[in-house]
Amino acid sequence: MAHEKKIYPQYFDxxxxxxxxxxxxxxxxxxxYLVGDEIILKEWDPETKEYTGRQTKRTITYVLSHCxxxxxxxxxxxxxxxDNTTDxxxxxxxxxxxxxxxxxxxxxxxxxxxxxxxxLMNCGLNMxxxxxxxxxxxxxxx
Numbered sequence: 828m829a830h831e832k833k834i835y836p837q838y839f840d841x842x843x844x845x846x847x848x849x850x851x852x853x854x855x856x857x858x859x860y861l862v863g864d865e866i867i868l869k870e871w872d873p874e875t876k877e878y879t880g881r882q883t884k885r886t887i888t889y890v891l892s893h894c895x896x897x898x899x900x901x902x903x904x905x906x907x908x909x910d911n912t913t914d915x916x917x918x919x920x921x922x923x924x925x926x927x928x929x930x931x932x933x934x935x936x937x938x939x940x941x942x943x944x945x946x947l948m949n950c951g952l953n954m955x956x957x958x959x960x961x962x963x964x965x966x967x968x969x
Contacts, residue, residue, distance in 0.1 A: 828864045833871035836879070842868065842908070843883055850906045860890050860904050885909055923948040 832852065834842070841847035850866070860866075863886065870881040889907030891899065899905065926948065 828861070829867055830858070830860065830864060831867045831869060833878075834868040835873060836870055839868060839870040839881065839883070842885070845910050848908050848910055850908060852904055852906060854892070854902050854904055860887055860892075860906055862887055862890060866906065866908065919952050923952060 832850075834850075838847060842850075850868075852860070854860070865884055865886055867882055867884050870879040871877075872879055885908040887906050888909050890904055891907075892904040893899075893901070895901060
């Protein structure tokens, strides 16, 4: 099941950067969150009261609810979210694709230059993938 939720810009940026891997959510109208569900977080600007157009998708990896003895009110849940580094790679790829389109238009007569730029950009993408893989936690050996 997929849950679409608003999220304020400062929290959106923290999730996208991998600094925040949880969400505290009110369960609207008896909503149930389950491990394996997806949550689509849509950035919401509280000043303009509009969506910004940015969104990110995460998989729920843990659900904590029904424990008022620890201060979590009934009707609320703390959701553990996966660290989705693919957002970063997708953003880099989008930037590369946009730049390639610009280069094609600017350099239609200089096709070789555009091809060389594409090669350099893809090298940058591969380097970013390598850097991200260094920071991902090692899987448990079990």
